[in-house]
Amino acid sequence: MMNIKTLENIEYEGNSQTSILESARNSGYNFEYSCENGQCGVCKTSLLKGEVIELQDQVALSGVEIANNRILTCCCAPKTDVLIDAVELSALAGIEIKTLPVRINSIMKVSRNIIEVELRLPPTASLNFLEGQFIDVIGPNGVRRSYSIANMADEKTIKLYIKKVEQGVLSKYWFNEAKKSDLLRIEGPKGTFFFRGKCKKIVCLATGTGIAPIKSILDRLDKQHGCGNELEVALYWGNRSREDFFWQPSCKNLNVNYYSVLSRGDDSWQGRVGYVQDVAGEDIQDYNDTEVYACGSLQMIESAKKALTARGLPDTRFYADAFVSS
Ligand SMILES: Cc1cc2nc3c(=O)[nH]c(=O)nc-3n(C[C@H](O)[C@H](O)[C@H](O)COP(=O)(O)OP(=O)(O)OC[C@H]3O[C@@H](n4cnc5c(N)ncnc54)[C@H](O)[C@@H]3O)c2cc1C
Numbered sequence: 001m002m003n004i005k006t007l008e009n010i011e012y013e014g015n016s017q018t019s020i021l022e023s024a025r026n027s028g029y030n031f032e033y034s035c036e037n038g039q040c041g042v043c044k045t046s047l048l049k050g051e052v053i054e055l056q057d058q059v060a061l062s063g064v065e066i067a068n069n070r071i072l073t074c075c076c077a078p079k080t081d082v083l084i085d086a087v088e089l090s091a092l093a094g095i096e097i098k099t100l101p102v103r104i105n106s107i108m109k110v111s112r113n114i115i116e117v118e119l120r121l122p123p124t125a126s127l128n129f130l131e132g133q134f135i136d137v138i139g140p141n142g143v144r145r146s147y148s149i150a151n152m153a154d155e156k157t158i159k160l161y162i163k164k165v166e167q168g169v170l171s172k173y174w175f176n177e178a179k180k181s182d183l184l185r186i187e188g189p190k191g192t193f194f195f196r197g198k199c200k201k202i203v204c205l206a207t208g209t210g211i212a213p214i215k216s217i218l219d220r221l222d223k224q225h226g227c228g229n230e231l232e233v234a235l236y237w238g239n240r241s242r243e244d245f246f247w248q249p250s251c252k253n254l255n256v257n258y259y260s261v262l263s264r265g266d267d268s269w270q271g272r273v274g275y276v277q278d279v280a281g282e283d284i285q286d287y288n289d290t291e292v293y294a295c296g297s298l299q300m301i302e303s304a305k306k307a308l309t310a311r312g313l314p315d316t317r318f319y320a321d322a323f324v325s326s
Pocket residue numbers: 034035134145146147148149160161162163164165166167168169170171172191209210212321322323324325326
């Protein structure tokens with residue numbers, strides 16, 4: 001057994017076969033994470049003392065980061081006692097990750113290659129989550145993929161927006177075989193993409209179905225009148241094709257400036273043109289009291305983080321969920 005300690009003086013036990021992240025969870029602590037396979041980089045932290053064993057490839061780390069003792073807590077187990085600078089997320093205390101059976105309630109095509117799937121829990125079951133989190137769906141033959149929850153936690157069903165990936169294993173099921181009442185399993189809620197509420201100015205960046213957790217967060221803020229009234233929200237949603245804008249915000253209490261952004265416009269397109277991170281970067285002059293929520297492609301997230309932090313956004317105010325493949 002090894003001792004894992006953080007700068008906040010959280011201490012727990014780990015071992016050489018279990019990731020630092022998973023051991024934390026087993027001890028009731030939550031650190032930032034998303035994909036858990038080394039690709040997204042959300043769980044990046046600094047190793048301040050001790051040594052680790054790499055359990056899986058730390059794809060999201062650059063050579064410079066490795067040289068500077070940066071590690072991914074989802075990929076590394078302790079080899080000795082370690083000290084890390086991960087921050088505990090107390091907002092997730094009491095949110096239990098469960099495996100539950102679900103049935104498909106409905107499947108609806110919302111654009112050429114996107115479906116809305118509604119899942120129904122058993123009458124006696126419930127899923128407590130923070131808006132912005134995702135679930136793993138375990139489909140036929142045990143194939144597991146992550147999908148962000150698009151609705152609020154107090155609704156009876158779970159809504160997902162799923163994009164067709166050519167040759168995709170679970171895409172094949174969703175787009176060719178899935179039907180009402182099919183029985184699946186879900187595991188969740190997962191991830192640490194949820195509203196932190198530290199700032200008054202909120203910038204949301206989404207590409208494609210990355211709008212799902214942003215919708216969930218905005219719906220929740222809209223419902224919480226008091227909080228919503230004080231916030232200024234800008235939402236930039238990017239798609240390749242105009243028919244992929246299958247939703248738009250309809251907030252009653254929340255002040256949302258919404259910009260639909262086509263990567264390549266044409267003469268009849270009334271919205272903005274370009275990449276969401278560039279369009280948002282052109283608009284935002286001042287990053288004081290601002291936090292950014294970005295969800296969708298890894299490319300957008302990496303580019304947005306680089307561009308916005310270079311203009312003055314502290315990187316601790318940039319929250320992201322990258323839809324990387326499993
Ligand atoms: C935290 C998280 C949340 C997610 N939430 C959503 C969501 O709400 N909605 C949603 O549609 N997806 C979401 N995803 C992506 C989803 O989990 C799957 O990766 C995706 O649906 C492809 O699964 P598949 O089985 O169809 O394809 P796979 O069999 O996994 O992949 C087939 C091939 O396509 C490639 N590929 C996989 N994904 C993509 C992609 N997006 N673009 C291009 N090539 C790709 C793979 O590398 C592989 O070569 C999320 C992923 C993560 C990590």
